[in-house]
Amino acid sequence: MFIIITGLLLGGTYALIAMGLNLQYGVARIMNLANGEILVAGGLAAFWVYTAGQVSPILALFLVAPVAFAVNWLLYRIMLEPLVLRAKSRGALEVDSILATFGLSFIMIGIALMIYGGGYFNYSYLSTRVQIFDSSFALNRVVAFALAALIALALWLWLSFTRPGMTLRAVAVSPENARLVGIDVRRVSALAFALGGAITAMGGALISMFVTLDASTDGVIFTMKALIIVIMGGVGDIRGTVIAALLLGIAETAVGALISPGLTLAAAYVLFLLVLLFRPQGLFGRTTL
Amino acid sequence: MATTMTRDVLSVRGLTKRFGGLVAVNGMSFDVREHEVMGIIGPNGSGKSTMINMISGALQPTAGTITLNGQQISGLPAYQINRRGVSRTFQLVRPLNELSVMENVVAGAAFGHRRRWGHEAEAFAETLLQKVGMGRHIHLPVASLTYIDTKRLELARVLASEPEVLLLDEWLAGLNPTELTTGIELIHSLRAEGRTIIVVEHVMDAIRSLCDRCVVMSSGAMIAEGTPAEVLADREVIRAYLGDEDDA
């Protein structure tokens, strides 16, 4: 029981991060391999405002979100849109965006190392314990989970019931048809990319409340986890993303608690392998034509 | 025409394709005889492309069988079907842009039904390029070819494996009137060589002048079969194309 709840608490934040990546890949068609660094940057920002100004990481979200939105919007417009425009095929865009976002991720690591000098950072916030069923959990994990669920719910409502949300989904389904009905696909793609980045960064701020992050190596690990979740859940499938994220959270916690904490990524990877071999279209994915 | 005397090369029986709840092709059955040009026609969304995609192996049928010279090919991967002797063009032409014109044609010869490689393949490719009217363009980069030339190139690539059955998926679509005449002549010349061809077409003139027989599809099912003159006079076919308003 303890493992399942801890896993769910972790999975909640994972879901948020993966939703960010899913928006970027599903709508803007950019596989953003710097996604994990955006996350770490969000975490660093929360760490910074907390240690420098004793500002709560929850309040920091209100700073992190708009800044990450703006930065990601600029990144898309300046770096990635030219690649979309010059790409002769989906495959060419894929290779270009993989290489470009890898470049971006290394540059972000380089900058982080320049500013902070070293790798690890963590801080202690809401580290009291709360009782759920018969076990006790760190309050920061519970709060982070609740906030992640809140943000994810807001995103889902926005995508499902508002006009801009619907245009986003239309582009996700078919950019060509969206263009035909008068949607400005370039603008919507930039919006989705920026929004995805903002959500990932918020996820990073939340996760920094209870996980020690390493600026130089953790980005790529979170990118991998987010990707594994997106692929498991299915590109463009919010429900699938949430379920896959919770599954991953539980699997990692179980392996970490029962076998060895050193094998958490291996657990994620084995899950990924199973999905690739048996459900390459995602857990709930429809086979596309 | 003494069609009864020639044998069936390709036979389709009860072929069905479902995408989730949508039935794109529903229980289609027909035969293609040796040396004939058979047309598959029908309004947009009637399942013609799905049909071609199943015959060429791009899609797996949900039910039913396809046999080539008595051997079942349905269920095989596309490359196997090509090696058995079914070769196709694409509705949206797909030239190999980073390869030379010559290599584009050799690509069809090197791995397909009747394999050629090296000098033999190049010599054969050159003959085919002459045949489709691209003799002068052998040394141009593929990216600089005109639209009809990319279509010709694709035709040469498909011919290069000497297929038993040739699938032309709207090969004439998008050509201007002059090009259309040239295109129809080209297919005529293939027909004169005694090739077995399935064409999916929208261009009615082409169907009338090229096809020995036609099957007409509507909403995934066959609604008529016969010579172009017969099917184009069929009331149900006219209704399928023009809608029901005329009957009211």
Place this chain on the structure above:
Amino acid sequence: MSATDYRNLAISAGLVGLVALMPFYASGYVMTLAVTVAMFTVLATSWALFSGPTHYISLATAAFYGLGAYITGLGIDHLPYWTLPLIAGVAGAIVAALVGVATLRLSGVYFVIFTLGLAELIRQLVTFAQVQAGRQGFYVLTSISETMIYWQLVALAAVVWLVGWLIWRSRLGFALRIIGNDETVARHSGINTAQAKVLLFMVPGAAAAIVGAIMAPRYVYIEPSMAFGPILSFQVVIMALLGGTRRLWGPIAGVIPFTLLWEVISGNMPNQTYLLLGVAFLLIVYVLPGGFVGLYEKALHRWREGRAA
């Protein structure tokens, strides 16, 4: 084979011979660099054989390399030295085939992530196994000198070039170029695309594992985080793409300048190697999409047009 083929072969053999004589005239520091260059030449050239025509970005180099290094580490006390690179090559090819079967029928993104994770997965498993066995790594103590490592690498590079040249001329090589252009057309032209990709992916798999096996004695002490370090995979991708994958000699044109630059930067500002990797990636995407080979071809084209005019 044509006369040009024989000429090119002779020139290449002569160059390889000249390079192989380096230990007789170069200083110790230069030889250390030369070993690194030779190592990356094998890794980047074999990487480009597969990833060049197919456009599948493989980040599995570190996984194969570490595998090879561990085979030497585990086998050195029990088997004759010369068998170890061979065993590593076979093991690398088998692992590559397994990875290929699992991922190569899927799109490129899956492949990148899978290969990136592979090294990390193996590293975690090996670390776990070693902790269970109560150790962190082990010593590889041999009498193999740096010069011998160098010669083995140069010989391996020659083999990789030869294999690459033969593949390039073969139907397999042609099939991969078609796949790289349009996989749908390839399938409908009778090419077993999955098989072709898996076969070719075994080449860099085997080559990187052999390189790992050859390099192991140089480290003396082998531990997982070093043998499976992911940076190696990224370096190889950058070098190969910087040089260009459309020619067999392309990758080495990227290996030499990037290795030297890396030496300078990692020696003076070790934290800035990340920035170097990042800038190199962006350079490849935005400035040099065809690598140095692309520049060369453009210049050649212009020169020919100038002469024709």
